[in-house]
Amino acid sequence: xxxRIDSLNFIRIIGMTMILLFHAKLMYGFSxxxxxxxxxxxxxxxxxxxxxxxxxxxxxxxxxELAIRDFSGVLKYYKKRILSIYPLFLLLTVVAxxxxxxxxxxxxxxxxxxxxxxxxxxxxxxxxxxxxxxxDNCWYISALFVLYLLFPILNxxxxxxxxxxxxxxxxxxxxxxxxxxxxxVYGTELTFLDYYPNxxxxxxxxxxxxxxxxxxxxxxxxxxGNRAIGKVCLANSNWxxxxxxxxxxxxxxxxxxxxxxxxxxxTNLYGVIVIPCTAVVFLCMANWEWGNRMGGNKLVRWLAxxxxxxxxxxxxxxxxxxxxxxxxxxxxxxxxxxxxLFAVVVNTFFTRPIGKIxxxxx
Numbered sequence: 001x002x003x004r005i006d007s008l009n010f011i012r013i014i015g016m017t018m019i020l021l022f023h024a025k026l027m028y029g030f031s032x033x034x035x036x037x038x039x040x041x042x043x044x045x046x047x048x049x050x051x052x053x054x055x056x057x058x059x060x061x062x063x064x065e066l067a068i069r070d071f072s073g074v075l076k077y078y079k080k081r082i083l084s085i086y087p088l089f090l091l092l093t094v095v096a097x098x099x100x101x102x103x104x105x106x107x108x109x110x111x112x113x114x115x116x117x118x119x120x121x122x123x124x125x126x127x128x129x130x131x132x133x134x135x136d137n138c139w140y141i142s143a144l145f146v147l148y149l150l151f152p153i154l155n156x157x158x159x160x161x162x163x164x165x166x167x168x169x170x171x172x173x174x175x176x177x178x179x180x181x182x183x184x185v186y187g188t189e190l191t192f193l194d195y196y197p198n199x200x201x202x203x204x205x206x207x208x209x210x211x212x213x214x215x216x217x218x219x220x221x222x223x224x225g226n227r228a229i230g231k232v233c234l235a236n237s238n239w240x241x242x243x244x245x246x247x248x249x250x251x252x253x254x255x256x257x258x259x260x261x262x263x264x265x266x267t268n269l270y271g272v273i274v275i276p277c278t279a280v281v282f283l284c285m286a287n288w289e290w291g292n293r294m295g296g297n298k299l300v301r302w303l304a305x306x307x308x309x310x311x312x313x314x315x316x317x318x319x320x321x322x323x324x325x326x327x328x329x330x331x332x333x334x335x336x337x338x339x340x341l342f343a344v345v346v347n348t349f350f351t352r353p354i355g356k357i358x359x360x361x362x
Contacts, residue, residue, distance in 0.1 A: 004061070005057075005061065005216070005285065005286050005292065005295075006291070006292045006293075006294075006295030006296040006300075006301065007285040007286070007288045007290075007291025007292045007294075007295045008054065008057070008058075008282070008285060008286075008295065009295040009300050009301055009303075009304035010285075010291065010294075010295055010300070010304075011050065011054065011281070011285070012051075012054065012304040012307050013300070013303050013304050013307075014047075015047035015050050015051055015054075015307070016047075016306065016307040016310045016311060018040070018041065018044040018047045019044050019045075019047050019048065019310075019311060020310060020314065020336055020339060020340075021041045021044060021336075022041055022042070022043075022044025022045060022047075023044075023314055023335075024332040024335055024336055025038070025041050025042060025044075025332075027318065027332075027335070028331040028332035028335055029332065030332035030336075036253075036257050039256075039257045039260050039261070040253060040256065040257060042260060043256055043260050043270055045196070045270075046256070046270045046274045048140065049205050049270075049271065049274050049275065049278070050274065050278050051307070052144075052147070052202050052205040052206050052209065053205050053206065053208060053209035053212070053275070053278050053279070053282070054209060055144060055147065055206060055209065056147075056154075056205070056206040056207060056208065056209025056210040056212075056213070057209040057210065057212055057213045057282060058209075058213075059148075059151055059155075059210065060155065060158065060209070060210035060211075060213035060214065061213045063077060063151070063155060064155070064158075064159070064213075064214075066151075066152055066155050067152075067156065067159075068152050068153065068156050074152050077151075077152065078148075078149075081145075081148045081151075082145075082148075083354070083355075084355070085120075085141055085144065085145060085148075085308070086120065087350070087351070087354045088141075088308065088309070088312065088346070088350070088351055088354075089120060089138065089141050089312075090118070091346070091350060092138065092312050092313075092315070092316070093117060093118070093138065095316065096315065096316075096319075097114075120141070120142055120145040121142065121145070121146065122138070122142050123139050123142035123143050123146065123197060123198075123199060124142075124146070124199075138312065138315075139197040140197070140311060140312075141308070141312065142199070143197055143198075143199035143202060144199075146199035146200075147199055147202065147203070147206050150203070154203070154206070154207055154210060155210070158207075158210055158211060158214065161211075163214075163215070163218050166211045166214055166215055167215065169207075169211055170208050170211050170212070170215075170279060173204040173207050173208050173211075174204065174208065174271075174275050174276060174279075176204050177201075177204035177205060177208075177271055177275060178271050178272055180201055180204075181195065181201070181271060184201075204275075205271075205275060208275060208279055209282070212279050212282040212283060213282075215283055216282060216283050216286030216287065217286075240284075241284045241285065241287060241288035241289075241290075241291065242288070242290065244280065244281075244284045245281050245284055245285060245288070245291075248277045248280055248281050248284075249277075249281075251273075251277065252273050252274065252277045255273050256270055256273055256274075259273075305347065306340075306343050306344065306347055309342075309343035309344075309346045309347045309351060310339060310340065310343040313339050313342035313343045313346060314335075314339045316338075316342055317334075317335050317336075317338035317339040317342060318335065320338055321334060321335055321338070
């Protein structure tokens, strides 16, 4: 179960690119001039769902044996998870504080809120999707932290399920995810920005990712254990997986492009398409020989590892542009270049050294 699925690195790269383009379009009007692609950029938020599923998948792959009763194991897990995100979060929060980014109230109120911000739980008491203070995208890392805290419980639940129960659970969680969002839209007075960042509403996506990690192993075992079908599947696994992944991507792109003009983001209807398509792609790519071989390339793995920094550093690219007042005609390109530059610098000179210290002590 500890097998690393390098093919998923491509999803990470595509996901962080689409989110970056989405924010460039949202804030600076970025457009490539192709209606269908611009529509896809406009719903780039779907990749946040994909990243929550990826997080569940990855954690389950590396922590399947984690049990609630194993206090030392749970403590070690929490220390590792906190070290993986908190130093970066702290750096970005401190920099944002220095520049007074998104400080809307008096300094006295700001200083009173700082302790909550530093707990990483600010999304639970935040006023909007920007989090409790300062950093536009820090809501994501706070929501992810909440899911990290819940993971040992979710992991225990997954360990008690058999294969068929896991398949049924994926379907049920998918329906629940859709139902909750529709309820928030039509049954309450909540706006999209009220329910979109809620970490508890992300549990179904996260849990589906976890179950897909288990089911990917079952698919591989089934292919290897069925001589008649298994030989054909394994012999052509590269072509089969490539075809399925391509078909899912084309299907999702077409359907989302058709739905977007009618529903946009307010109903989160993309969950109807994105969650099941992503689950199928996960199951396929886990056994994709070409994908794992190419995704294991050092450059590909490095680019995939920039995801969190690219997401969070967009706030500071926006801050720089606001300060220097760059010509609006080139804002979107400068925004994207600055984001990538900041992400590379932070990853190279901060995140990686911190990670090496953590491994050395672990």
